[in-house]
Amino acid sequence: MTPAPRPAALIPGSEHAAVVVENLSRAQIVQYAGVSGDCSPQHVDEEYAKQVGGYPTVFAHGMLTMAAAGHLVTDLVGDGKTVTFGMRFLRQVWPGDSLTARARVEEPDSDGPAEIVRLTITVVNQHGQPVASGYATALVNGLVGEPPGLPPS
DSSP states (O other): OOOOOOOSOBOTTOEEEEEEESSOOHHHHHHHHHHHTOOOHHHHOHHHHHHTTOOSSOOOOHHHHHHHHHHHHHHHHOTTOEEEEEEEEOSOOOTTOOEEEEEEEOOOOTTSOTTEEEEEEEEEETTSOEEEEEEEEEEOSSOBSSOTTSOOO
């Protein structure tokens, strides 16, 4: 994973991206299955995935994709700052795939605290195909708004 540089400020409209998975291996999928406790055969058993599931091979857990995207979120806002985080899984992630997470900083809610930053998240594979989309909110202090040294717009 290539970490995203932490911005001086999370300016509404700014976009940030990072490669969060490079060349996903079957071993990584199996390791995730063991850690998560989700050993469903479509994720770990090649023959089952092909013969019963009708898939070309095993595929990654959706939550593995979400966890990878979470790296970008914490790189941007810091550890322990995430308040909400959700994803919708759009297509399978296969062994050999590389994933890039992208986050767009949204305008703050007019009725919410200024320290809450809202992110719209998209995860794409190496072909540019979206594999997941979602959102995150984080409680940050001193990161939302204009970067240091610039007058307010």
